Amino acid sequence: MSRGIRSLLESSYLLLVFGFIATPIVMIVVFSFNEDRFPGFPWAGFSLRWYEAILNEPMVIDSAINSVIVGLSTAIGATIIGFLAAYIDYRYKFTGKTAFNLMVAIPPAIPATVMGIALLAFLARIGLFGELKAVAFAHIAIASSFAMAIIRLRLSELEASIEPAAWNLGASRLQGLCFIILPYCRNALLAAFFLSFAVSFDEFMIAWFVGGMNETLPVRILNLLQGQVSPRINAIGTLVFALTFSLVVSALWLMRRKRVAH
Amino acid sequence: MSTSLLSLNDICMEYPGFKAVSNLSIDIKAGEFISLMGPSGCGKSTTLRMIAGLDSPTSGSMLLEGTSQLDVPIEDRGMPMVWQNFALFPFLNVQKNVEFPLRMKGVASDIRAKKASEWIERLGLSEFAERSIAQLSGGQRQRVALARALVTEPRVLLLDEPLSALDAHLRIKMQTELTRLHKELGITFIYVTHSQSEAFAMADRVVIMNKGEIQQVGTPKEVYRAPENAFVAEFIGMNNLLPGTLVESNGDTVDVVTDLGLFKAKPAMGLKNGDSAHMVIAADCIRLDNQGKQKVRGRISGEEFVGSVITLLVELENGQEFKVQKQQHEVEALNLKYGADLTLSWDAQSAFLLAA
Numbered sequence: 001m002s003r004g005i006r007s008l009l010e011s012s013y014l015l016l017v018f019g020f021i022a023t024p025i026v027m028i029v030v031f032s033f034n035e036d037r038f039p040g041f042p043w044a045g046f047s048l049r050w051y052e053a054i055l056n057e058p059m060v061i062d063s064a065i066n067s068v069i070v071g072l073s074t075a076i077g078a079t080i081i082g083f084l085a086a087y088i089d090y091r092y093k094f095t096g097k098t099a100f101n102l103m104v105a106i107p108p109a110i111p112a113t114v115m116g117i118a119l120l121a122f123l124a125r126i127g128l129f130g131e132l133k134a135v136a137f138a139h140i141a142i143a144s145s146f147a148m149a150i151i152r153l154r155l156s157e158l159e160a161s162i163e164p165a166a167w168n169l170g171a172s173r174l175q176g177l178c179f180i181i182l183p184y185c186r187n188a189l190l191a192a193f194f195l196s197f198a199v200s201f202d203e204f205m206i207a208w209f210v211g212g213m214n215e216t217l218p219v220r221i222l223n224l225l226q227g228q229v230s231p232r233i234n235a236i237g238t239l240v241f242a243l244t245f246s247l248v249v250s251a252l253w254l255m256r257r258k259r260v261a262h
Numbered sequence: 263m264s265t266s267l268l269s270l271n272d273i274c275m276e277y278p279g280f281k282a283v284s285n286l287s288i289d290i291k292a293g294e295f296i297s298l299m300g301p302s303g304c305g306k307s308t309t310l311r312m313i314a315g316l317d318s319p320t321s322g323s324m325l326l327e328g329t330s331q332l333d334v335p336i337e338d339r340g341m342p343m344v345w346q347n348f349a350l351f352p353f354l355n356v357q358k359n360v361e362f363p364l365r366m367k368g369v370a371s372d373i374r375a376k377k378a379s380e381w382i383e384r385l386g387l388s389e390f391a392e393r394s395i396a397q398l399s400g401g402q403r404q405r406v407a408l409a410r411a412l413v414t415e416p417r418v419l420l421l422d423e424p425l426s427a428l429d430a431h432l433r434i435k436m437q438t439e440l441t442r443l444h445k446e447l448g449i450t451f452i453y454v455t456h457s458q459s460e461a462f463a464m465a466d467r468v469v470i471m472n473k474g475e476i477q478q479v480g481t482p483k484e485v486y487r488a489p490e491n492a493f494v495a496e497f498i499g500m501n502n503l504l505p506g507t508l509v510e511s512n513g514d515t516v517d518v519v520t521d522l523g524l525f526k527a528k529p530a531m532g533l534k535n536g537d538s539a540h541m542v543i544a545a546d547c548i549r550l551d552n553q554g555k556q557k558v559r560g561r562i563s564g565e566e567f568v569g570s571v572i573t574l575l576v577e578l579e580n581g582q583e584f585k586v587q588k589q590q591h592e593v594e595a596l597n598l599k600y601g602a603d604l605t606l607s608w609d610a611q612s613a614f615l616l617a618a
Contacts, residue, residue: 168314169337184353
C-alpha cells in the first residue's frame with residue numbers, strides 16, 4: 001500500500017469517527033435554529049424562536065441559575081481541595097500516601113448511579129437531602145480529582161530546588177506557598193477552575209438523585225424530554241454545549257506547554 | 263586571630279543502612295573562604311544542606327557563635343545559598359528575583375528596589391534588570407543568583423558547586439569574581455566543589471572529604487605538600503603511591519620494601535619498623551635523566567598533553583602506572599615513543615611515607 005493511499009485512508013477513518021461522534025451534537029445545534037418544531041429536511045428556515053421561548057420559561061431560568069450556583073461552588077471548592085491535595089503529594093512523603101492519592105483519584109471512577117444512591121441514603125440521614133448544597137458537595141468530590149491531576153501536573157514541572165531556595169532566602173512555608181507555588185500554578189489553577197465548572201454544569205445523575213426539588217439544568221432537560229419533545233431542548237443543549245466547550249478549550253489552552261524555557 | 267563563627271561537632275547524617283556524614287567536626291572562622299571538597303557522594307553537599315537547615319543531622323551539634331542552630335528553621339538561618347542550577351524564580355524578572363529576600367523580610371518596596379538595584383549594578387547586570395530569567399545566559403543567571411543571595415548582606419554565603427553548570431572559560435572568570443567579592447565583602451564563604459582547581463584557586467582553607475568523613479583540613483598549600491593519608495595523596499595534586507613495608511630506619515632515611523624492590527624514603531613520624539606504609543612520590547619529582555638513586559623500570563603507556571606541562575603515563579613491572587609530570591620542552595628533547603622502555607628515578611628526599 002502506498003503512503004499516499006494509506007494516509008488518505010487514515011484521514012478518512014478519523015473523519016468518520018469524529019463525524020459519528022459529532023453528528024448528534026451538530027444536529028442539535030442546527031435544529032435549534034430551525035423554524036419548524038419537527039426536525040426534518042428541507043429546513044424550514046432560520047429562527048431564534050426557541051431561544052426566545054426558553055429564556056422566557058421560569059423553570060429553565062431557575063434551573064440554569066441553580067446550575068451556575070452549583071458550578072461556581074464546585075469550581076471554587078474543587079480548585080482549593082485539588083490544589084491542597086496536589087501540593088501535599090508534591091511536597092511530602094508519609095505513610096499511607098498511596099492510599100491517600102488513591103482516595104483523591106477515585107470519585108470519577110465510581111459509577112454515577114452508585115454514587116447517587118449512596119449519597120441519597122447518606123444525605124437523607126444527615127438531613128441535607130434535596131438541597132443544592134448536597135449537589136455541590138458531591139460535585140466537589142468528583143471535580144477535585146480532576147483539579148488535583150491538573151495542578152499536580154504543573155507542579156511536577158517545578159524544579160525541585162525552587163521552593164527550598166525560597167525558604168533559604170527567608171520565606172516561611174506559608175510565604176513560599178503564596179509567593180512561589182501559587183503564582184507558578186496560576187494557569188493550572190484557572191484551568192482546574194474552568195474544568196471543574198464544566199464537570200459540574202454537565203453532571204446529571206447525582207444532581208437528579210440528590211437535588212430533589214432544586215433542579216439543575218440537566219435535570220430540567222430530562223423533565224422537559226419526558227414531557228413534550230420540543231426544539232427548546234435543542235436550544236438549551238446548544239447553549240450548554242457552547243458553554244462547556246469554551247470552558248474545556250480554555251482549560252486546555254491554559255495548560256499548553258510553552259516553548260520558552262521555564 | 264579569626265574567631266570561630268560556625269562550629270560543627272560530631273555531626274552525623276545516617277540513612278537506613280548508609281552513613282552520608284560521620285562524626286564531622288569543624289570550626290569555620292568568620293570571614294574565611296572555606297571549601298568542602300571531595301569525590302561525588304563524599305557528603306559535602308549533605309553537610310552544606312545541614313548548615314542551611316535543608317536537612318537535619320541525625321546527631322551532633324551546630325553552633326553559630328555559641329547558639330545552637332539545629333532548632334532554627336531554614337528561613338531564619340540567614341545563610342543564603344547559591345545553587346548549582348541557580349534555582350531562580352522562573353516567573354519573576356531579574357529585579358524581582360533579587361528583591362525577593364528583602365520582600366520576605368518585610369522591607370518597604372522603595373528601599374528594596376534601591377538595594378536590589380545596587381547589587382544588580384555591582385554584579386554587572388544593570389542592563390538585564392527587567393529581563394525574564396529565560397532570556398539570560400548561564401553566566402548571567404549565576405550572577406543573578408549571587409546578587410539575590412547577597413542582597414540581604416548575610417554573614418555567611420553558601421555555595422553548592424555554583425560553577426559546574428558553566429563552561430570552562432566562564433568558570434575561570436567567575437572564580438576571579440568570587441575571590442574579588444569575598445575580599446570586598448569580608449564575609450564567610452562556604453564553598454562545595456569536586457574540582458580541586460576551583461577550591462585551590464579560591465579557598466583559604468580546604469576540607470577534604472571522602473565517604474562522609476573528613477580526611478584532612480588545611481590551607482591548599484599544606485594539603486598539597488603534606489597530605490596526611492593515602493586518600494588525600496591520591497585525590498590532591500598528582501602523586502604516585504607505592505605500597506610497602508618499613509624495614510629499617512637509618513637516621514635521615516628509612517628503607518621500604520615494595521614489590522618493586524627496596525627503596526629509601528624520608529622518615530615519617532609515628533611509623534616504626536614493620537609497619538605497612540604508602541611511599542608517595544610527586545609526579546613532578548620523578549626524573550627521566552637517570553640521575554636519581556631510587557630507580558624503577560617502566561614502559562611508556564600514554565601521555566596527557568595539557569599545554570606547557572605533559573603528564574607521561576608509565577607502566578611499571580608490577581603493573582602499576584606511574585605519572586611523570588614534565589615541562590613540554592624537556593619531554594620533546596628526549597624524543598620518547600609510545601611503548602619505549604625507560605628508567606624513572608628520584609631522590610630519597612622526594613619520597614615520603616604515609617600510614618597504610
